[in-house]
Amino acid sequence: MKKHLTKVVLSCLVIAGSLSSCSKSSSSSKNVSRATGWKINAKEGGFEYNSDFKEQETPPGTVFIEGGTFTKGKVQDDIMHDWNNTPTQQHVQSFYMDETEVTNKMYMEYLDYLKKVYPPEDPKYENIYKGALPDTLVWRNRLGFNETMTNNYLRHPAYAEYPVVGVNWVQATQYAEWRTDRVNEIQLVREGFLAEDAMYAPINGEIEGTFSTEAYLNNPESVYQGQIDSLQGKKKKDSINTFAKRSSGIIMPEYRLPTETEWEYAAQALIGSREYNNYRGRKKYPWEGDYTRNGQRVGRGDQLANFKQGKGDYGGIAGWSDDGADITAQVKSYKPNDFGLYDMSGNVSEWVADVYRPIVDDQISDFNYYRGNVFKKKAIGEDGKVQVLEDKIVYDTLPNGKIVAINLPGEIKEVAIGEEETYLRTNFDKSDNRGYRDGDAGSSRFFERFSDDEDNNRKMYDAPRHKVERDSSGNLIRQYDTSNYRTSLINDEVRVYKGGSWRDRAFWLDPAQRRYLPQYMATDDIGFRCAMSRVGSKSKSKNKTVRHKKVR
Template sequence: MACLIVYGCKSPQRSEKTGWKYNDKTNGGFQVFKKTHPAPGPGLIPIEGGTFVEGGSADQDIQYDFVDKQRRSIASFYMDETEVSNRDWLEYLHWIKTHYPTDHGLYYNALPDTLVWRRPLSANEPYVNAYFRHTAFQDYPVVGVTWEQANDFCDWRTDAVNEGILRETGRIADWKTASNNGEKVVMPFNTELYLNGQLRGEGIDGKKMMPDLSVGAKPGASGKSTRPVRAEDGILKAHYRLPSEAEWEYAALGVVGKDENIVEGKMYPWSGMGLRSPKRQTQGLMLANFKRGMGDYSGIAGSLNDKADITAPVRSYAPNDFGLYNMAGNVNEWTADTYRQIRADDDDMNPIRGNIFTNARTDASGKILTDKYGHPYHDLSKSGSKTPYQGENTAQNQTKLPDPSVPSRYQSSIDGKPYNPDQRGYNDTVNNVLYAKTTLVNDRSKVYKGGSWNDMAYWLNPAMRRFMDQGEASADVGFRCSMTMEGSAEINPQGKSHIPVKKPKAYKPK
């Protein structure tokens, strides 16, 4: 919880550069809150960043995939402790059904494709109806979801988490008040719209809103001047998203050193070269859920080797050194990256391939325009830097309404702009003449990693990578979310050596 830094202090805090008091309504009311390291959102654990060799754990390349061995640096971030489960996805579907009960298309498009279990020469048909909805599988990883669906889930989760924070702390109307004690469905919430000041008023404002010290702020019903939460208050969480391929590989390896020394290399998320536990109490037990050999998914009755035939619960086997479960086996996991065979030219700091920069679409007053679901419209950026201000009523600032013939935020076919490779390759597009004849790689090809219940041990190595179209799904591909970390890269500074720095000298006007 954020608090004004003036609280609990003997003397008011002042600006180092102007000497003005912070949090003083008589001098303009600039508010500053106590600096804190943000806590991870629900389900996430912190991953301290560092340097690793991407592709460095690969000991063989049977696909001749040219797995690159390049040094990369990864900034500290948050990652889901477990894969997203069936129960998590059912919560998502329930939210859609209660908020848009007549929009059958929206609900249908969010459903996992349970037909991924069908195989002409096997009898896995019962999983089509049972795996996703039966309570016995509620803590198993959700499968049959596309890369696009996974991204939509991340967007929904971001808004759900931030709405929960605001309602339970009284920054907006609490659940009981907003729902009329459960008699109605609470309106859909959007973080971007809230931060833009578009979600305010009766039935929305809470009883414990932030104090507003700005000049001219008028008292509300409580007799005090209040305002919504701002981004700089440090209360709302950052956006949930898919991890980049580099983040995923770094987190899966779980390489934690001491004094910048790594004492051993790793082939898997655990130490050693074997696939069974060497510890006395669990000696001989499998460390992941995978296919041991052709036709061997679980071992022999009475002594199942990995205790799972298809998937296993998301909290199974021992976590790696970062505390992450099932970073090898169980299900493969989507990453954010667009697939290319060679990655040598990728940036060496937080590399990702497939970044698309967009800006929210606003009208002349700065109001963000939304679709019928309350989601902000975003347009492709027209410039790499901030463009000059054009004024409110100029022709350049007139807003063009969305094209109603485009129902989806995702491209349904290949973006066919001319093939024009640049020096580094990040702008490469599809050669439509050769697509499906000499290559299946295009801009819709997304990377997935980790190996699954249906894969041999080779794919458990975090360096291994495969790709699938962003609109396709599989019975052995799921996902987990991540989140960018704000602030210091060092997660646990206690007990570690640091170069001392002085606090700023207190200023007193004379």
């Protein structure tokens, strides 16, 4: 009996020892190259890499959307007969999306930052802040009294958690770029690459310039207008500058507008209607069922979104409101969909990244479909380094005369790609791909096939061409295109917006419905939310299933 017990104890010790050695072996092996056998992250020097990286963390304000396959453009009703949402099978990679629309409070933080870092009273900065301001005049109506919203909606605390409106597509994309830099800035502070209060230095006027993610990754010495040395944190080794890289694993991908495909996939939230590897039935709205009212026991009969009930009915009769709102509603007023996203139908429609076209060319792409790619590269200076716009601000005058800053001081200069990048390639052959396979002989017709005008000869659509010019005194001259021979309102500056709003009837609540508007225009019923691509695994670690078992 004692011999048997002794054997059992010895066996356990051997097993424990082997497990311990395996653990030590696995932990040390990740710091040894499988290619060369050299040490990784050795104190003597050599290759440095974040071997401890687990997975991308969820960015602030967002929820995780696991990618998959779905039928884009599938609607139950098409009473408009637009023929612009023909069903196509698409696959979407995993990504993150804001759980709510960007609110007035969130956008006000952006405006406050711009005002402090780029004071509008300084003539060279004047148009940075002004160009980011939402258009509060969108609330005005020739036969309606809406001045209360005009004066209060953006700034009054009563509307703090309401979705921001009056923001055009260009402004929305610039907000996303600003947000990327602020999130990565605090990431570097948290990881010790920047000093604890480094991000407040530009706001408090202690230094000029600000933080740009791309500038930091490509030319870190240029960040904060070359004053980054004084703002480095505990990672700085003695007098040696230590900078994070993409391989450090702490720099997040950019915030951006979601693509139309991502937005529709996230709004549908078909994960709640799946059975094994198939979707059950058809889902008309982001919630279950074919009706806009709650059918559950608690809250039965309540509307599930904020939309227009009928002519002259934006919320119901007093004391028994159908949806609790007449204009927009505070975010999170209604239940989220199965992904945890709020107001994917109703409240406000939302800008997405895509250039609008009536067709979706799934013959060319059925993976992360997106129309709007303009490929660029970083400009390289004579010194061989990436060019940073130190003091130069690049402005653009939109067709409606609004001036917006395209590049801020301290950002990377980008230029269109050329033959160096496209020669003998099969996947792309030019920089601007917004009109790819939409106007060429392989996909459709030109509106002026035999024209001598090269600009027109390759375009399918003939939109109005308004012009904004300046006279010798610098005054804006706005010229309207009065031609009667334009064929459509569609061009490469027209963007898609999705989802019904407080102004829309229930028909538009279907996530597959799509509309468009010029990217420089803003309304009182279009807002936006941001998205971010997921890098690495398709699903989160805790949700992964074991796909391979070791056979002994």
